[in-house]
Amino acid sequence: MFSAVRRLLALSIVTFSLAWSAVPSLDGSWEAMKAKSTDIDLYGTLFVRITTTPSHVTLVRQFGTVRRFVDSLVLPLNGSVVQVPVTERAFPTNVFMGLSMVAGSKRAVHVVPGKDGLIVEETFRLRGSQGETSVTARHRFTTAGTGEVLTYAVERSTRTSGPPTVYQLKKVGWKQAYVLTLEDNWEIGGKLPVNAMLISLQGVVNKNGPLMYIMYPEDWPFTYVTSVFGFYRDTRNYSFQELKTAEVAITTLKQFVKGYIVWDKKVRNSLTVAFTIAGLESAVVVSEELIPMVEKAGLKKVVDLRGTFAGMNDTQIYTWAYDRYWARCNKEFIIWMGGEFGEVMKPAVADWGIYKGAFFSDLSCRLTDTTEYRLADRLLSEMKPMSLVMGWHSYKKDLEREFVTLTSRYGHRVEGLHTLPDLSFSAQVPASPGFAYKNNHTIVPGKTYVPEKKVYVTCVQTDGIGLGAWLKPGRGEIPYAWEVLTNYTWMAPAMAEYFYTLATPNDYFIGCLSGPGYMYPKAVPPPLLQKLIAISREQMKELDLRVFETMDYSEGATVEGNTDLPEDIVKMYYDGLPESIGFINGYAPSHTFAVRNGRPFLSYDYYLSPERPEGDAVADLQELARVNPARPYFLLVHIRESSDIKRVKGILDKLGPEFEVVALDKFLVMAGQQPTFKERFKTTGH
Numbered sequence: 001m002f003s004a005v006r007r008l009l010a011l012s013i014v015t016f017s018l019a020w021s022a023v024p025s026l027d028g029s030w031e032a033m034k035a036k037s038t039d040i041d042l043y044g045t046l047f048v049r050i051t052t053t054p055s056h057v058t059l060v061r062q063f064g065t066v067r068r069f070v071d072s073l074v075l076p077l078n079g080s081v082v083q084v085p086v087t088e089r090a091f092p093t094n095v096f097m098g099l100s101m102v103a104g105s106k107r108a109v110h111v112v113p114g115k116d117g118l119i120v121e122e123t124f125r126l127r128g129s130q131g132e133t134s135v136t137a138r139h140r141f142t143t144a145g146t147g148e149v150l151t152y153a154v155e156r157s158t159r160t161s162g163p164p165t166v167y168q169l170k171k172v173g174w175k176q177a178y179v180l181t182l183e184d185n186w187e188i189g190g191k192l193p194v195n196a197m198l199i200s201l202q203g204v205v206n207k208n209g210p211l212m213y214i215m216y217p218e219d220w221p222f223t224y225v226t227s228v229f230g231f232y233r234d235t236r237n238y239s240f241q242e243l244k245t246a247e248v249a250i251t252t253l254k255q256f257v258k259g260y261i262v263w264d265k266k267v268r269n270s271l272t273v274a275f276t277i278a279g280l281e282s283a284v285v286v287s288e289e290l291i292p293m294v295e296k297a298g299l300k301k302v303v304d305l306r307g308t309f310a311g312m313n314d315t316q317i318y319t320w321a322y323d324r325y326w327a328r329c330n331k332e333f334i335i336w337m338g339g340e341f342g343e344v345m346k347p348a349v350a351d352w353g354i355y356k357g358a359f360f361s362d363l364s365c366r367l368t369d370t371t372e373y374r375l376a377d378r379l380l381s382e383m384k385p386m387s388l389v390m391g392w393h394s395y396k397k398d399l400e401r402e403f404v405t406l407t408s409r410y411g412h413r414v415e416g417l418h419t420l421p422d423l424s425f426s427a428q429v430p431a432s433p434g435f436a437y438k439n440n441h442t443i444v445p446g447k448t449y450v451p452e453k454k455v456y457v458t459c460v461q462t463d464g465i466g467l468g469a470w471l472k473p474g475r476g477e478i479p480y481a482w483e484v485l486t487n488y489t490w491m492a493p494a495m496a497e498y499f500y501t502l503a504t505p506n507d508y509f510i511g512c513l514s515g516p517g518y519m520y521p522k523a524v525p526p527p528l529l530q531k532l533i534a535i536s537r538e539q540m541k542e543l544d545l546r547v548f549e550t551m552d553y554s555e556g557a558t559v560e561g562n563t564d565l566p567e568d569i570v571k572m573y574y575d576g577l578p579e580s581i582g583f584i585n586g587y588a589p590s591h592t593f594a595v596r597n598g599r600p601f602l603s604y605d606y607y608l609s610p611e612r613p614e615g616d617a618v619a620d621l622q623e624l625a626r627v628n629p630a631r632p633y634f635l636l637v638h639i640r641e642s643s644d645i646k647r648v649k650g651i652l653d654k655l656g657p658e659f660e661v662v663a664l665d666k667f668l669v670m671a672g673q674q675p676t677f678k679e680r681f682k683t684t685g686h
Contacts, residue, residue, distance in 0.1 A: 026050045026118055026141055030150045030169035035234050037167040042095045043068065046167055048152060050118065050141065052077075057111060059120060063092040073109060075120065081110040086124065093154060093165060100127050117142035126158070133158070146433050148174075149237060170237050177211050177425075179229065179240040180249055184217035187343050188265050193287035194246050196263075196271060196347055197294075200278045200285045201249060203354025205256045206424035207282065212253070213240065213425050216348065221419045222466040224498075228426070231498045236429060250284070250297045259283040259302035260294045267309040271345065272337045272360045273321045277303055279354035280328050315371040318361050322375070329359040332387045334379060336403070338362045338394035339418040348421040349391045355424035358390070364397035365406040372397070376406065385411045385528055386535075388487070388517060392418040401553035404520055408554065411528030413517025415487060420466075429494035437500050439509050439544040442479075442663040443581070451670040453631035455659045457621070458667040459648060460510065460549070460584065460604075463641035465499050474645030476504030478652065479663040483512040483549065486539035496543065508664050510547040510584070511540045520554035521569050522682075529569070533576035546581045547664060548573065558588040564682035565592045570601055582668030584636060593680050598672035604638045608648065618654045625658065630676040634667060 032046040040046055043064030051058040056076055063069045069092040075082055084107040089100040102125040112119040118141040126135045136157040143150055154165040180198060185191035202212045213232070216225045232238045243249040250257075261283050263274040274285040283302045286294055291301075309317050335353035337360050340346055353360055363376035380389075389412050393403035404414055431437075443449070460481040461468045468482060469475065488496040503509070514521050515532040516539055524532065536548065550573065555561045563586060573583055574596050583601040585592050590603035605624060608617055625633060639648055652661050662670075671677075 025147065026143060026150065027052055029172040031172045031239075032167045032169050033149075033233075033237060033239065036237075037169075038093075038163075038165045040064075040093075040167075043092065046152075046169070047172070048141070048150065048169055057118065059118075061092075073120070075109060075111050077111055077113070079110055079113055081108050083107070084109050084122075089127075091126070098129055101125075102127050102132060112138070116140070148433075168237075170239075175236070175238045177213055177238050177240050178205075178243050178249070178252065179213045179215060180243040181215040182217070184219075186340070186346050188268065188345070189343065192345055193265070193290060196345070196350070197284050197286050197290055198246060198249060199347055199350045200275065200283075200354055201253060201257065202422075203279065203351035203424050204258075204282045204284060205253050206351065206355055206428065208256055210238075210425045210428040211256075213422055214351075216421050220348075220421065221417060222348075222421055223468075223471050224466055224495075225421055227471060228422075228495055228498055231501075232429065232494070235498075235501070236432070236494060238429075246290075247293055247297075250294055250299070254297045254299060257282065257284055257299060259300045260286050260291070261302050262286055262288065262291065262304040262306055264306045264309065267305075267312075267317070268342075268345065269314055269317050269362065270305045270309050271347075272362060273309075273317060274303075274305060275335070275337065275347065275350045275353060275360045276321055276325050276329065276358070279357040280325060313371075314363065315375055318363060318375055321359070321361075322379070326359060326379075326382075328357070330357045331382070331384050332356075333358040334383060334387065334389055335360045336362060336389060336391035336393060337418055338392045338397070338403075341394055341396035346419050348419045349417070349423065351425075352390060352420070352423040352427070355427075362394045362397070365393060365403045366398040367402075369397065373406075380407060380410050380412060383410065383412060386532060387412045389414045390416075390420070392416045401520075401557060404518060405523050405554040408519040408521075408523035409525075411519075411524050411532060413487075413515060413519050413532070415485065415491075415517050417467075423492065426492040426495045429492075431493040431497045435497055437496065437543045439500075439546070440503060440505050440507055441544075441546065441665055442508075443665045443669055449666060449669050449673060451632040451674050455625045455631070455633045455635055455655075456667055456670065457635045457637060457652060457655070457659055457661050458664045459637045459639050459652075459661070460664065461639045461641065461643075462512075462549075462587065464512075467641040469639075469641070469644045470499070470502075472644035472646075474647075474649055476506050477645060478649050478661055479506050479508065480645060481508045481510050481547070481664040484509045484543055484545065486511050486516050486536060486543060486545070489539050489542045506663070508547075509543065509545055510549055510664065511536060511543070511545040512549040512551075514550045514552065518551075520552040521550060521565065521572075522552050523554040526572070529572060530576060533572060537577050537579070540577065541579070546579060547668065548577055548580050548583050550583060550585045551587050553587070558586075558590065562682060563587075563590045564603075564680070566683075567594075567681040570594055570681060573601075574599065581665060582672060584664075584668075587638060591680055592682065593677045595672055595675045595679070598669070600634075600668055600671040600675060600677075602634065602636050602668070602671060602677065604636050606635065606637045608637060608639050608643060608651070610640050610642045614647070614651050614654075617651045621651075621655055621659075628676075632670065632674060632676060634671040634675075634677065636667075 030048045047062040049060040107124040109122040120139040138155045140153045150169040152167040183191045205212045264270040333356045364372040516535040586604040588607045594601040
């Protein structure tokens with residue numbers, strides 16, 4: 001009999017050990033993620049430590065930090081019951097209930113062998129206001145997938161209603177980061193110096209990993225800042241410690257900083273030059289009044305630009321910076337710190353430039369601004385072909401089309417804007433393990449789509465998702481297409497995951513804009529254009545995109561110039577993107593149309609600005625339908641980024657029964673099957 005029991009006990013140990021090895025290891029120190037866990041009330045947090053040997057498991061639960069409760073158990077894996085003395089009355093999972101453990105009693109605790117992680121069962125006495133009762137509790141510890149998260153569930157015989165008690169924990173010290181909030185003042189005489197210092201701190205600190213995230217004002221052009229923060233915290237399991245003041249931020253993170261650079265508040269572009277130096281020297285930028293703060297933290301001066309640029313124009317300032325720093329700068333990224341001008345600067349993209357060690361400027365790309373143009377041209381000519389120009393042109397100096405035309409001549413790609421935030425953080429957060437980007441295609445392969453004698457309308461929201469109506473009312477109510485910045489496959493993969501995860505069945509993503517980044521194809525040298533289209537093809541495959549958008553203002557805007565594409569360039573897109581079901585073109589209405597093997601190339605017929613009164617917009621669309629009487633008529637509508645979908649739907653609902661709003665992919669397939677538009681290209685050379 002005794003031998004049989006020993007054999008059974010040995011079999012139990014082997015069985016449990018095999019089951020334990022069949023799941024990702026639970027060993028290690030884990031901390032609760034508050035946003036994903038049952039409320040821990042008084043203690044605020046929970047730590048779990050699990051250590052296993054072939055015969056035993058050590059389980060330590062600690063509720064709280066300074067004010068805490070610790071329960072430490074060493075349990076045999078063969079299921080033997082251990083009698084554990086109760087020395088404290090605290091009932092840690094629910095201290096605000098009138099329940100207490102019975103000091104002097106004992107808990108009967110044992111491991112329940114199984115294939116579902118670690119299960120610990122205990123029986124104990126619990127005292128309420130009416131006396132004592134016996135309680136059985138099960139503590140279940142499991143991991144899944146890659147084992148990044150430990151799930152700790154508690155079941156009690158006395159708790160038979162309400163939500164389950166579940167804690168989600170991650171390894172201690174894993175995915176720990178900091179967050180701070182900037183004040184909504186960007187004037188040199190206001191809060192710009194502090195904000196610029198903190199943005200430069202972010203760029204320097206994040207060279208060591210995704211450690212610092214910045215929260216921007218609610219009306220920031222990139223509307224997703226707060227929502228993406230929640231995604232990183234709640235879905236990607238980052239924990240963020242808030243840094244409430246600039247001084248706390250510098251003191252906490254000074255270990256990552258090698259010094260400080262002083263910029264001159266009397267010369268605005270000295271700050272732009274300071275950003276260049278910050279990336280090369282891993283230093284923060286400060287104005288004069290912030291020097292005591294950073295020196296108190298122990299930082300040493302690297303460069304002092306005060307007085308250096310007195311009397312200089314911008315060409316001279318950036319020539320000075322070029323002569324001293326250009327050779328050391330990254331030749332695949334360059335930052336145009338443009339946008340607002342004068343006393344205001346909104347340098348959100350500076351963290352990325354510092355992180356990449358890029359050169360900063362806001363030089364004019366207008367041909368008549370002779371000296372600035374020549375220097376801008378020189379900088380761009382010395383970059384590697386197909387580099388990324390981050391930021392934006394100066395609203396004071398030149399036009400968007402002048403800026404993008406010059407960058408395109410070297411095959412470079414623009415990724416705007418100067419207000420693009422937190423990229424040094426997002427670039428280092430990969431998509432979830434195993435995550436695949438899946439678009440909401442409505443076309444069923446092999447099915448034939450025959451259009452009726454109707455006016456088919458489809459809507460595309462441009463200027464990228466971040467500047468669009470993504471978080472505004474109405475998304476999901478009607479079919480809607482959104483531009484995806486295809487460089488996010490490598491530049492911000494988790495942010496792309498965020499958008500794909502939130503997409504409704506009516507949200508359809510398309511590639512843009514003319515290439516892997518914003519460029520004008522007529523201005524790009526043809527050999528480089530072919531290479532850029534090839535890059536777009538690979539990115540579109542990864543993002544599951546089947547529609548591509550082009551735009552070209554290199555010969556002027558719609559009214560003043562010619563935004564049409566010549567046939568040879570259109571052919572390059574057809575040949576280079578063979579998986580695409582169609583192409584769309586323009587910003588304001590354009591006039592390039594084609595169809596090849598059922599794959600249409602359509603230009604926008606209407607541009608809906610946020611300011612256009614709804615009644616006028618309705619009349620515009622109805623008039624377009626009368627001017628284009630053949631049916632079906634395919635009416636491609638561009639929605640400006642600041643419009644919300646509720647407003648757009650209100651306009652479309654008033655058009656009448658002849659109009660039908662359809663998804664973009666269905667729209668293009670039908671247009672390719674029964675094109676009623678006239679083929680048209682730019683007729684002169686490019």
